[in-house]
Amino acid sequence: MKITRITDKKVSLRRTIDTGTEEQRKIVQSIISTVRSDGDKALFSYTETFDKVSLSSLKVTEEEFTAAYEELDNELVEIIREAAANIRSFHEKQKRESWFSYNDEGTMLGQKITALDAVGVYVPGGTAAYPSSVLMNVIPAQVAGVKRIVITSPPNQQGTLPAGVLVAAKELGIAEIYKVGGAQAIAALAYGTETIAAVDKIMGPGNIFVALAKREVFGIVDIDMIAGPSEIVVLSDETARANEIAADLLSQAEHDKNSSSILVTTSMNQAEEVKLEVEKQVATLPRKEIAKASVDTYGHIYVTDDLETAIAVVNELAPEHLEVLTENPLAILNDLKHAGAIFLGRYSSEPVGDYFAGPNHVLPTNGTARFSSPLNVDDFMKKSSIISYSEKAFTNNYEKIAKLARLEGLEAHARALEERRK
Structure with missing residues (x-):
């Protein structure tokens, strides 16, 4: 990991992310077109080509669910249940309700909140x-009230x-789960096939072909985001422990060769210790090739003269995950604007x-934490405005509204109001 000293609070550190090549985009467009025209036939064919397995059915069977429970340790099943309960509890606090307001003229205005289908x-x-x-x-969608939730995932070579x-x-309680991955799965969810009915929104991470496919179908359906590689930034001072920082940096590096692991610290001694710890720990990881490629290419340590500059660097990076390992993390929370x-x-x-804790781990990447938020219950709901004008309110205001319409050159708008006063 390279160590760089930073003294300028306005330094530019935004990372350029791979958004796919023209050849990859054409491949994705071809896959989507074929799935639209050939339906299930295309899904079976692409699964055999890309996943190297020939399936007789796309949908997961009850026998496969049973076999999964037999394979998984009972303790792990209980841990999954506890994690699910924590996540559900957190997201239930996010749910909003429809609201309506009334004024003295008898007008009712409001907002109707409806879960996606x-x-x-x-x-x-x-x-x-x-x-x-x-x-x-799945859990925030269930909390929002979504009735139909479909999962797609690429099968292994055992099918x-x-x-x-x-x-x-x-x-x-998911009833629909299909063994199909890649751009073809996104196409099936967006347009539907004989087996997989179309949905209204597509969520979840994937490789570059999945990301490009989500970009292609956006507008036909909604999507969560175009997610980039995973990122972590650790903000620390001399009170933090080098071995723990290194372990946390590597927890993201093992995701992907393009993952980004960055330390921003006020201590040069700590920076050098963390660098050595990363080199020592990465050699013992099962996914060491991936983790090492990540830290070699996208790992970095920035050293600042003071905490104020370090905070400015963190806000510029706008990371997906931000760990604050300082003497008093709460004291600087309000200064941390983007994460x-x-x-x-x-x-x-x-x-x-x-x-396990409960907050969602689907987070904005590529510096988009500057303007976007973690996945939440609102992402699975839509809002309709409600307008119910009384006769009194209409009489008091129609002339004003007509004048605004004519200011915009929309005569029919104005007459739609005046016809009610004849």
Whole structure:
């Protein structure tokens, strides 16, 4: 990891993220077009081509759910249940209700809040299994009141899905889970096939082809975000422990070769200790090749002269995950403006939030924490404005409204008001 000293509070540190090549976009467009025209046939064909498995059915069977419970340790099943309860409890506090207000003229105004009808959740496969993605995407949708929730995920070469993913889905009562991944899964969720009915919104992370497919279908359906590689920033002073900082940085580096792990510290001694600790710890990880490639390319340590400059650097980075390992984290919380999730203190290691505490781990990446928020219940609801004008309110205001309409050159708008006064 490279160490850089920063003295300028206005330094620019935004990272350029791979948004795909023109060739990749064309591949995705072709896949989407083929799924739209050929439906299930295309899904079976692409699954055989990309996932190297020939399926007889796309939908997960009860037998597969049963086998998943038999495979998974009972203690892990209980841990999944406890994590789900924590996540549900947190998100239930976010739910908003419709509201209505009345004035003396008899006018009623309001906002009607309605859950989306159907949501699709993409759960990535490949190098790891992600039951936490099931919990974090499905539970806020359920709290919002979404009636139909569909999961798609690429099958392994045995033609099934990881036991943890299946158990998490079953614990949440998901009836529809399909063994299909990649851009073809996104196309199926957006446009529908003979087996998979279309949804209204698509959630969940994936590789570059999944991200590009979500970008292509946006507008036909809503999407959560175009997620980039995982990121962590640790903000520390001399009171933090180098071995713990290194472990936390590597917890993100092992996700992906493009993941970003950054330390911002006020101590040069600590920076040098953390660098050595990262080199020592990465060599012992099962996913050391991935983690090492990540820290070699995107790992960095920034050293500042004071905490104020360090905070400015963090706000410029606007990270997905921000750990605050300073002497008094709460004292600087109000100064930390941009982060998807903020972890305060030594015992709030980032994996606590990833899996168990309750807040959502689907967070803005690529510096988009400057203007966006973690996945939440509102993402699964839409709002309708309610207007009920009384005759008295209309009489008192129609001339004003007509004048505004004519100011914009919209005569029919004005006459629509005046016809009611003839």
